[in-house]
Amino acid sequence: MVAAAATMATAAPPLCAPRALARPRRGSVRCAVVSDATEAPAAPGARLSADCVVVGGGISGLCTAQALATRHGVSDVLVTEARARPGGNITTVERPDEGYLWEEGPNSFQPSDPVLTMAVDSGLKDDLVFGDPNAPRFVLWEGKLRPVPSKPADLPFFDLMSIPGKLRAGLGALGIRPPPPGREESVEEFVRRNLGAEVFERLIEPFCSGVYAGDPSKLSMKAAFGKVWRLEEAGGSIIGGTIKTIQERGKNPKPERDPRLPKPKGQTVASFRKGLAMLPNAITSRLGSKVKLSWKLTSITKSDSKGYVLVYETPEGIVSVQAKSVIMTIPSYVASDILRPLSGDAADALSRFYYPPVAAVTVSYPMNAIRKECLIDGELQGFGQLHPRSQGVETLGTIYSSSLFPNRAPAGRVLLLNYIGGATNTGIVSKSESELVEAVDRDLRKMLINPRAVDPLVLGVRVWPQAIPQFLVGHLDLLDAAKSALNLGGYDGLFLGGNYVAGVALGRCVEGAYESASQISEFLTKYAYK
Ligand SMILES: Cc1cc2nc3c(=O)[nH]c(=O)nc-3n(C[C@H](O)[C@H](O)[C@H](O)COP(=O)(O)OP(=O)(O)OC[C@H]3O[C@@H](n4cnc5c(N)ncnc54)[C@H](O)[C@@H]3O)c2cc1C
Numbered sequence: 001m002v003a004a005a006a007t008m009a010t011a012a013p014p015l016c017a018p019r020a021l022a023r024p025r026r027g028s029v030r031c032a033v034v035s036d037a038t039e040a041p042a043a044p045g046a047r048l049s050a051d052c053v054v055v056g057g058g059i060s061g062l063c064t065a066q067a068l069a070t071r072h073g074v075s076d077v078l079v080t081e082a083r084a085r086p087g088g089n090i091t092t093v094e095r096p097d098e099g100y101l102w103e104e105g106p107n108s109f110q111p112s113d114p115v116l117t118m119a120v121d122s123g124l125k126d127d128l129v130f131g132d133p134n135a136p137r138f139v140l141w142e143g144k145l146r147p148v149p150s151k152p153a154d155l156p157f158f159d160l161m162s163i164p165g166k167l168r169a170g171l172g173a174l175g176i177r178p179p180p181p182g183r184e185e186s187v188e189e190f191v192r193r194n195l196g197a198e199v200f201e202r203l204i205e206p207f208c209s210g211v212y213a214g215d216p217s218k219l220s221m222k223a224a225f226g227k228v229w230r231l232e233e234a235g236g237s238i239i240g241g242t243i244k245t246i247q248e249r250g251k252n253p254k255p256e257r258d259p260r261l262p263k264p265k266g267q268t269v270a271s272f273r274k275g276l277a278m279l280p281n282a283i284t285s286r287l288g289s290k291v292k293l294s295w296k297l298t299s300i301t302k303s304d305s306k307g308y309v310l311v312y313e314t315p316e317g318i319v320s321v322q323a324k325s326v327i328m329t330i331p332s333y334v335a336s337d338i339l340r341p342l343s344g345d346a347a348d349a350l351s352r353f354y355y356p357p358v359a360a361v362t363v364s365y366p367m368n369a370i371r372k373e374c375l376i377d378g379e380l381q382g383f384g385q386l387h388p389r390s391q392g393v394e395t396l397g398t399i400y401s402s403s404l405f406p407n408r409a410p411a412g413r414v415l416l417l418n419y420i421g422g423a424t425n426t427g428i429v430s431k432s433e434s435e436l437v438e439a440v441d442r443d444l445r446k447m448l449i450n451p452r453a454v455d456p457l458v459l460g461v462r463v464w465p466q467a468i469p470q471f472l473v474g475h476l477d478l479l480d481a482a483k484s485a486l487n488l489g490g491y492d493g494l495f496l497g498g499n500y501v502a503g504v505a506l507g508r509c510v511e512g513a514y515e516s517a518s519q520i521s522e523f524l525t526k527y528a529y530k
Helices: 002-008 059-072 113-121 163-174 187-195 197-212 226-235 238-251 278-290 332-339 344-350 426-430 433-444 475-488 506-526
Strands: 047-055 077-080 092-095 100-103 128-130 137-141 144-147 270-272 296-302 308-314 317-328 358-366 384-386 395-400 413-421 457-464 494-496
Touching (some): 047 059, 047 308, 047 506, 059 077, 059 113, 059 278, 059 506, 077 278, 092 457, 100 358, 100 457, 113 506, 137 197, 163 187, 163 197, 163 238, 187 197, 187 226, 197 395, 226 238, 296 332, 317 332, 317 506, 332 344, 344 475, 358 433, 395 433, 413 433, 433 457, 494 506
Parallel strands (some): 047 077, 047 317, 137 384
Antiparallel strands (some): 092 100, 128 270, 137 144, 296 308, 358 457, 384 395, 395 413
């Protein structure tokens, strides 16, 4: 892990703090953040120019650059990334000699067509791996891991909810429930009103932990789960909206699906053979010298001629770049500082998005450490488990990494990725790595691991001090305020992107990248730049 920490050393601010292992193993251990990026250095004092500069080499920035090239013929692009590796939050780590491969940021994505297109365009079609759509997902309730229904036909039979709870949910979904209050509702308010207390407490509250590490009493239903929010808006109830959506889909059939895309067999999640880092690494290789690593943007000004001048700290010294258009895909709190000299109003709005801390704690146990009642055919099967905050467990949830995707752990071992912290437990930042491991191990022994099992092998403890932007009530208004302030200031050609704009799921970041690329291309065409 010392090697991994060194690989992560960067000129960037500590967006992510890798920590030493709580209980390092004896002997030499090869362990590396998966990155194969190389680049040519910029000439000292160089002044470069580009049609578009993408600031931030996370998934949003890299996909924007790739979409500009593949969809819009805009290839005069520079992607500038403060860290020494591409991928942003995506952090795949490997101990190849021992057969472990794990994720310390996001663990998987929903294989929507935009992400699959990006993967196929990046040459990764044969590297895609999909979780088994029939594998169960569990929620901890009253001391027991209970499967979550994976399709509507399962609804009457699962034991996570009571019969009155299911009836309340069914009637509410049909529209027999209090009307909307006429103001923006939190996730908790919307779900309790539409589907009742049990759906909220046993399904949606832990789901909010799983997606946002968030507090559902503060997250906005409209901003955080817009697709479900729109159902009630469009159809007067959740079921009414679903029927309307299906009818509209029938009237406007989808364009034919790209025949190159693999078809996932059901509702599942996906990754790549060698982990999520394969995607940013593949895009970086394709873009070649257009990706500048260890380039930290320090300022941006509007130039006298059309466009912008961006100033970077780089390993070769200060470098400035003249750009016709710019997209910032960096976290909003970094964008806020950089944009303040241009627009105080935009900076103020951007400074108000909240990113709580999350820690990813990766541990491995022998298979015989798993409780018998949690094994199916002698194996740990499933996607993983979520823990409602009411159940006396600090860990937010646990991904069964070695069950989900192949080749993540050696035979006879299970690999578990645990997330802890989030908006309702920000105190994790002051805990030591061994305290975090102890908290996770203590929790797992309450329901999944035999209380007398051996200590886990600790593979990684990574604390993300500002992990995931929260789409709180008022989020969309703040975003509009930031964009309007830039427009009013005359900063055309300066775009905001990234997860606080598009949505936090990797799939939404990719969709957002396609949308941003269209807007940038349109801008360049409008001003006859292309
Ligand atoms: C612990 C954790 C678990 C998650 N789990 C999942 C999951 O399982 N599935 C899922 O779909 N999503 C998950 N997410 C969310 C998802 O990972 C993120 O929303 C997504 O990766 C964000 O990508 P991005 O490119 O928008 O931003 P980032 O990944 O944050 O990229 C922004 C980049 O900007 C760079 N940068 C910052 N400042 C500067 C500067 N001054 N100059 C140049 N560059 C700069 C940063 O170094 C960074 O590389 C998770 C997130 C976290 C933190």
